[in-house]
Amino acid sequence: MYYYILDTHGIPQKDFERNQTELQGLLTELNINGEMARVTPLRIIQDLVDTASNRGATTLIACGTDQTFNQMLASIKEHEFTLGFVPFVPDTQLGRILGVKDVQTAARTIASRRTERIDAAKINNQFFISYLELGLGQYTNKEIGMFSLMKLFAANPVELKMRIDDSYVITSKVMGALIVNTRGTRSHVDSPIGNPQDGYLDLLLLEHMGKFGAIKNKQEITSGFYEKIPGATSMRCKKIEILEPANHKIYIDGMEMFKVPSIIEIVPNKFRMIVGKDRVF
Amino acid sequence: MADRRQEEFNNKETESIVGPSVKIEGDLKSNGNLRIDGNVIGKVKTAQNLLVGESANITADIEAENATIYGVIQGNVKVSNGLVLGSTGKILGDINCGKLKVEEGAYFAGKCQMKDKPNIEPVAEIANK
Numbered sequence: 001m002y003y004y005i006l007d008t009h010g011i012p013q014k015d016f017e018r019n020q021t022e023l024q025g026l027l028t029e030l031n032i033n034g035e036m037a038r039v040t041p042l043r044i045i046q047d048l049v050d051t052a053s054n055r056g057a058t059t060l061i062a063c064g065t066d067q068t069f070n071q072m073l074a075s076i077k078e079h080e081f082t083l084g085f086v087p088f089v090p091d092t093q094l095g096r097i098l099g100v101k102d103v104q105t106a107a108r109t110i111a112s113r114r115t116e117r118i119d120a121a122k123i124n125n126q127f128f129i130s131y132l133e134l135g136l137g138q139y140t141n142k143e144i145g146m147f148s149l150m151k152l153f154a155a156n157p158v159e160l161k162m163r164i165d166d167s168y169v170i171t172s173k174v175m176g177a178l179i180v181n182t183r184g185t186r187s188h189v190d191s192p193i194g195n196p197q198d199g200y201l202d203l204l205l206l207e208h209m210g211k212f213g214a215i216k217n218k219q220e221i222t223s224g225f226y227e228k229i230p231g232a233t234s235m236r237c238k239k240i241e242i243l244e245p246a247n248h249k250i251y252i253d254g255m256e257m258f259k260v261p262s263i264i265e266i267v268p269n270k271f272r273m274i275v276g277k278d279r280v281f
Numbered sequence: 282m283a284d285r286r287q288e289e290f291n292n293k294e295t296e297s298i299v300g301p302s303v304k305i306e307g308d309l310k311s312n313g314n315l316r317i318d319g320n321v322i323g324k325v326k327t328a329q330n331l332l333v334g335e336s337a338n339i340t341a342d343i344e345a346e347n348a349t350i351y352g353v354i355q356g357n358v359k360v361s362n363g364l365v366l367g368s369t370g371k372i373l374g375d376i377n378c379g380k381l382k383v384e385e386g387a388y389f390a391g392k393c394q395m396k397d398k399p400n401i402e403p404v405a406e407i408a409n410k
Contacts, residue, residue: 168307168323172300192296192313207302231318233300236311 002034002110003057004086005048005072007064009039011088019088019103023063026107034059039068049075059274061086061110066093066130066253073120073127073271084110084274093130093141093253097182097196099276109276116279118196120270121181123250124262129181129196129271131224132264133251134158134242136176136206140224142254149218150211157208161244164203164237172233176206178224179240179264193227193234199268203240205233240264296329301336315345317352335369342374361396 004023008016027033035055037048049072052060060076061084062069069085076083086106087095100106120127133140135158139149157173164170180203182196193202204226214221220228227234242250242260250258296313299305303319311327318334323341325331331345337352348360350370357374358364364378368386375391383389 165310168305168309170303170305172303172319174302205300205303207300227298231300231302233298233303233319234295235297235299236313 001055001057002032002059002061003048003052003055004034004036004061004063005039005045005052005068006036007039007045007062007068007071007088010065010067016088019063019086022103023086023107026104030107030111032107032111034061039064045071046075049079052081053079058082059084059110061274064088067255069094070128070252073129076127082115082272082274086110097130097279098273099278101278105276105278110274114275114277115272116197116275117269118271118273119181119199120267121179121201121264122267123258123264127267127270128252129273130252131178131180131183131194132258133254134160134177134179134248135174136221137178137224138176138249138251138254139222140178142222144222146215146218149214149221153209153211153214158245158248160205160242162203163241163243164235165239169243170235172205173208174205175208176221176226178202178204178226180204180224181266183224192236197269199266200236200238201240201264201266203233203235203237207231207233238266299337301334309341333370348378357391 006020039045039048058081060072060081062072063086085094085098085100086103087100095101100109118129120129123132136152153175157175159173160177161171179201180194181201183194206226217229220226226232241263244260246260248260249256250262295316297311297315299317299319301318305321306323308324309321314330315327316332316334317337317339319337321339321341325339325341326344329346331348333339333350333352333354335351339352340355342356343354343358346361347363348358349365349367350372351367353371355373358372358376360378363380364376366372366383366387366389368384371388373390376393379396
């Protein structure tokens with residue numbers, strides 16, 4: 001049984017209603033109807049995931065924003081579901097990863113039901129499938145002008161301290177850092193970085209650089225391809241403990257979610273996802 | 282020469298790169314190609330190729346399949362296949378490798394042992410013939 005979780009958060013009411021109507025029409029047309037539940041202040045995503053589990057749903061679809069999906073992942077815990085996503089806003093990070101750019105392609109993707117097992121990353125026992133951002137990393141895949149970028153580079157670097165794979169401790173002064181399961185691009189086609197099916201996290205560190213360096217590498221900085229920048233660090237690992245600086249903010253898709261210290265781990269083959277033909281893995 | 286070698290290495294699929302501002306303490310292990318430009322104290326082990334860049338300063342025993350050294354290593358180096366000690370490379374420790382190439386300007390202080398013994402007749406036997 002399909003269980004659709006509809007979330008209005010972060011979506012203008014008019015757009016939400018239009019997307020919901022379009023989705024309902026497509027689900028009927030494609031014969032993939034199921035139960036629809038809307039998130040309200042009294043029925044949060046956690047409650048809806050528990051309800052879906054109690055009713056024997058096997059497929060859970062988040063309809064809304066990246067945040068909707070991330071909250072759904074956080075609520076899943078040890079329940080076994082096949083997961084899908086229907087974006088109700090344009091240009092979502094998850095839509096890029098799964099190859100579903102709008103309601104229409106998402107509904108057709110669910111109907112064709114092609115699934116792939118992917119790794120999950122876990123921070124402090126909360127799952128995510130994309131990447132964590134520190135410092136300048138929070139501007140990854142965001143529109144940012146040259147002037148703003150240079151202003152950001154004028155800030156002091158952060159001295160990060162991390163324990164990797166319970167084996168060694170790494171310290172570095174960085175402007176930004178990413179901890180990547182997948183980046184939402186086809187990067188891993190010619191690079192081992194950002195493949196959500198390899199059982200590894202990729203740690204990318206961006207060192208301090210001058211104005212000229214920032215201008216020259218703007219594209220790589222804003223797209224999160226730090227490994228293409230001379231002097232950047234890229235390491236593969238399974239477990240990262242961010243030890244310092246205490247209380248430094250950790251973001252997912254530009255939203256503050258956690259603080260240092262935190263433990264990040266990879267859980268190979270954790271989720272079965274419904275994916276489109278334009279997926280990035 | 283050093284730049285060309287380092288660029289060639291980057292063009293290969295490099296699994297991990299340790300940048301110049303990074304300091305690592307502990308056992309650094311990798312299954313793929315590894316490039317180190319920073320500081321490492323502990324042990325370094327990779328199942329494939331290792332490049333130690335000019336800015337690297339390593340106080341550790343090293344194990345790799347192939348290694349190219351342009352930085353400073355204080356520790357023993359064990360390479361199952363080829364070791365290149367580049368023109369700016371310095372090794373203060375013993376070397377154990379299959380093939381060895383030392384460029385002009387390199388510094389090495391320690392014992393060197395090659396894996397395969399070449400078939401060479403002793404000078405005394407040659408003189409008796």
